[in-house]
Amino acid sequence: MSLRYALLALLSVEPMTGYDLSKRFESSVAYVWHAPDSQIYPELRRMEKDGLLNGEEVPWGPRGKKTQYRITAEGTAAFRDWMNTPLEYSRERDPVHLKAAYLEWADPDAARAHMQAHIDYHTLRREQWAGMIEExxxxxxxxxxxxxxxxxxxxRRRTLEYKVFTYEGLVARAETEIEWGHRGLELIDSLSDSS
Amino acid sequence: MSLRYALLALLSVEPMTGYDLSKRFESSVAYVWHAPDSQIYPELRRMEKDGLLNGEEVPWGPRGKKTQYRITAEGTAAFRDWMNTPLEYSRERDPVHLKAAYLEWADPDAARAHMQAHIDYHTLRREQWAGMIEExxxxxxxxxxxxxxxxxxxxRRRTLEYKVFTYEGLVARAETEIEWGHRGLELIDSLSDSS
DNA sequence: CCAGAATACCTATCTCCATAGTTAGTGCCT
DNA sequence: AGGCACTAACTATGGAGATAGGTATTCTGG
Structure with a gap:
């Protein structure tokens, strides 16, 4: 259900087409939320049916046309409502830590590769997020x-500060994961030596 | 697909019934992975069909019976294979940070409640995981x-050490989230004062 | 001995999401 | 004029997971 609110957040700035939104999801927003276009187009139609958006046919070149969605007052209210509603935390489902708990089953090289991949993944994320903070x-x-x-x-100040705060949290999270990854590599080495 | 391997991990110790497994998922393993019984029973049947498990009818009381699943050599090999296969990281999808990025839309009290809920949730998790490390x-x-x-x-030493390492990583993660939550509360206060 | 909790298992529905296509028009370069 | 990348939108399939039920048996406390 969060997809709907991610879309409302983007559409609260300016009207957009489904294509615009899916491009936005691939780039900037993708650092926090991802959705393929096959999910976005039907959701937009549902949101229009629910009165949260207004779709307008806009000409595109000589023969083509495209649908631009504009947020309605009802849509703005729904987004504000969501923002004032406490979030439900879903159950744990963490493949990385599931695997880590049984690392003795893996070859030492594969175990090292797991940890290195974890470090690499979160190093990339940290850089993307740090870059976002700079921007x-x-x-x-x-x-x-x-x-x-x-x-x-x-x-305006709040708008900026909350976004910086959000990405700082993601940077901190990435750094914790990178540290854990390095501790993992050390552990694998120490357990391979003494075996 | 991780459910399958979480089940294999548990069944690599001893044969169990679907009910045993779903109870185990509710308690200990639930800190890392959760699955309802409605997902477990069909998956066990699929795994048996795929040759990873052997189901044996075991008497249960005078009239009743239950199906106990025992891991096969093929199942053990499949688990070891999975443990040697690099993990695919799925795309970001993080409702907490999505909301945090638009916190200026929420009433200050609701914003504070979001952060406090985040702190409470991860404080509980940290305690559960720390307790697990003690055990x-x-x-x-x-x-x-x-x-x-x-x-x-x-x-044996590896088996223990990797599990401790796993839960230490989860404790570290929880602590990062708690810290971020406190920074959020401070930020909300400072932005509410100066507005 | 009986109520009710626990054990054991099963089914149905729905949403979400991933994956992998298809169709068609636009704009630009050569 | 043809090739090609991009824009725009849609469809179909399948797995995963949440939720909410159902049936039947066994075990245990009063």
């Missing part, structure tokens, strides 16, 4: 700039 | 004790 802070992030342009002055 | 270290964890009893002596 937010020096005003080069297009999405944020557009949003700030339609945000009343009194709310 | 593992002082030998009071039943699952581990049974496993060690069927593990060749040369592998």
């Amino acid at each position: 937010l802070k020096n005003g080069t992030n297009v999405t944020l700039t557009k949003r700030l342009a339609v945000t009343p002055e009194a709310d | 593992l270290k002082n030998g009071t964890n039943v699952t581990l004790t049974k496993r060690l009893a069927v593990t060749p002596e040369a592998d």
Whole structure:
């Protein structure tokens, strides 16, 4: 159900087509949420049926046309409602730690590869997120700039600060995972030596 | 697909019924993986069809009977294979950080409640995981004790150490989240004052 | 001995998400 | 004029998981 609210968040800045949204999901937003276009198009139609969006046919070139979705007052209210509703935490389902718990079954090289992949994955994420923080802070992030342009002055600081705070949390998380990965590599080495 | 391997991991110690497994998923393993019985029973039948398990009808009381699943050599090989296969990291999908990024839409009290819920959730998890580490270290964890009893002596230290390492990683992760939550509460306060 | 908790197993429905296609128009380069 | 990348949108299938039921037997406490 979060897809719906991720879409509302993006559409609260400006109207967009399904294609625009799916591109946005592939780039910036993808660091926090991902969705393929095959999920986005039907969801947009459902949201229009529920009155959260208005779809308008817009000409595209001489013969083509495309559907642009604009958020309605009802849509804005639904998003604000969601933001004021406590989040339900779903059950643990963590393949990485499931595997880690049985690492004695793996060859030492495969075990090392698991840990290295974990380090690599979270190193990449950390860089992406740190880059996002830089963009937010020096005003080069297009999405944020557009949003700030339609945000009343009194709310602008909060809008910026919460986004920075979010990505700082993701950086901190990535760093914890990287540290754990390095501890894992050390552990594998020490257990392979003494065996 | 990880459910299959979580089941194989448990069945590598001793044969169990679907009910045993679903209980185990509710308690100890649930800290890392969760699955309802409605998912477990059909998966066990599929695994038997695939030759990974052998189901044996076992009497249960005077009239009743139950199906106990025993891992086959093929099942053990499949588990070891999986343990030697690199893990695919799925895309980001994080409702907590999605909400955090738009916290300016929430009332300050609701924003505070989000962060407090995050702190509470991860505080509970940290305690459960720390308790698990204690159990593992002082030998009071039943699952581990049974496993060690069927593990060749040369592998016992690894079996223990990897499990401790796994839960230490989860404790570290929880602590990072708790810290982030506290930073969030401070941020909300500072932004509410100056507004 | 009986109520009720626990054990054992099963089914149905629904949403979500991944994957892998298809169709068709646009814009640009050569 | 043809090739090709991009824009735009849709469909179909299948697995995974959540949720909410159902049936029947056994064990245990009063």
